[in-house]
Amino acid sequence: MTLEEIRKQDRVIDYFLQLAEIPSPSLKEENVANKIIEIFNKKGIEAKKDNYGNVIARLEANNSNKNPVMLSSHMDVVGSDDKVNIRISSDGKYIETDKTRSLGSDDKAGGAVILDILIYLKEHPEISHPMIEAVFTRDEELNMTGIHNLDTSKITSQNVLILDGAYLGECDVAGASFTNLTVSVTEGKSGHSGNDINDETRINANKVLGEIINVIPQGVYKKNDLGVVTSINSGAIIGGSAGLYLLSNKKDLQITDQNEIMNEIANKSFRNIISANAYASYSIRSSEPDNEEQLKQEISKNIDIIAKKYDGLIKVDYKFVNHMPPFVKDADEEFLNQVIDAAKKNGLNSTPASFHAGAETHILQNKKVNKDGKKFKPMLLGVANILNMHSADEMVDYKSLIQGRNWVRDIILAE
Numbered sequence: 001m002t003l004e005e006i007r008k009q010d011r012v013i014d015y016f017l018q019l020a021e022i023p024s025p026s027l028k029e030e031n032v033a034n035k036i037i038e039i040f041n042k043k044g045i046e047a048k049k050d051n052y053g054n055v056i057a058r059l060e061a062n063n064s065n066k067n068p069v070m071l072s073s074h075m076d077v078v079g080s081d082d083k084v085n086i087r088i089s090s091d092g093k094y095i096e097t098d099k100t101r102s103l104g105s106d107d108k109a110g111g112a113v114i115l116d117i118l119i120y121l122k123e124h125p126e127i128s129h130p131m132i133e134a135v136f137t138r139d140e141e142l143n144m145t146g147i148h149n150l151d152t153s154k155i156t157s158q159n160v161l162i163l164d165g166a167y168l169g170e171c172d173v174a175g176a177s178f179t180n181l182t183v184s185v186t187e188g189k190s191g192h193s194g195n196d197i198n199d200e201t202r203i204n205a206n207k208v209l210g211e212i213i214n215v216i217p218q219g220v221y222k223k224n225d226l227g228v229v230t231s232i233n234s235g236a237i238i239g240g241s242a243g244l245y246l247l248s249n250k251k252d253l254q255i256t257d258q259n260e261i262m263n264e265i266a267n268k269s270f271r272n273i274i275s276a277n278a279y280a281s282y283s284i285r286s287s288e289p290d291n292e293e294q295l296k297q298e299i300s301k302n303i304d305i306i307a308k309k310y311d312g313l314i315k316v317d318y319k320f321v322n323h324m325p326p327f328v329k330d331a332d333e334e335f336l337n338q339v340i341d342a343a344k345k346n347g348l349n350s351t352p353a354s355f356h357a358g359a360e361t362h363i364l365q366n367k368k369v370n371k372d373g374k375k376f377k378p379m380l381l382g383v384a385n386i387l388n389m390h391s392a393d394e395m396v397d398y399k400s401l402i403q404g405r406n407w408v409r410d411i412i413l414a415e
Contacts, residue, residue, distance in 0.1 A: 016112035066130035073110030074140035110163030165382025175327035176285035239278025
């Protein structure tokens, strides 16, 4: 089967291909934004860019008794602005690239579904539907500046479906925060490891940091029926003469392979210096603020014990910095039940879950309000099965995209 034959199977596939064919790395989304506006305008739906370059479209309600719904996807993809060469997989089940770059189904699958639903309802005015507000954001993959700069004072909806999941039927009702932890061991008394090793006032910073690392948890800290609730991950550890090596070789250091540079630093840093400084960084994720606080208190208590042990000999500092607040499950489950019922109607086993990463859900819930000053109630849905996301091997099950479109359409049209 050819791409042209697949396009004709369902309009949502054609819309997906039209979007996916346009390269749109973060902050270079202008061409795909123009395509979205062009498709909408040809069908009589007004769509335009806001001051930041996000695209906003609206389909007015023909049933004012139904609550408005906002549908959202992002326009940027992980990948370059090189040409996107699209083909059908050898087994005929997937749309993929020629393996030279990512496909961009994250999140052009979501974008295609939004396009198709609004246009379908525009073409069928006899179908009762609420107001639908469609938002296509920029720069989700890098810094989420699109959603940060979205003027939501013009948005009526409270219920928001962000179509940005990795698999068909995904229904995320909570998401983890992102907190940075940095630990520093500094102001130690350095010296020569041969001449000064017997001086008990010279405490090796690497040793102290090692003790601290040993009392900081690693991996899953708590999980429940929704999935992983709280976790902590060691991101980087550096200390001793590694800093001296980097400083003295910064002009000549042109190594790009990660393993090679790590070996280079480990093997060529001085071994005969009693280290005065060492540093570590961690990421903490949690969708349960109280549990995150419990973890932070445990870490603080353990580090403080070690700091007291070496008080006066070396300085121990640590700092928690909240990078992104959590996305917390909303207590009102009426709209969630609507989502689950529509999933069952389409043969999908959609189970509410918590995802262990950041997304635009977090920004909407914590940083934005609608035109009436009310908080948004977002959910993140998966509208297609996407394999090997963000890689040159990325592919999308195009038949699942049809199911995803039907699911979201039934959510909106539910009585």
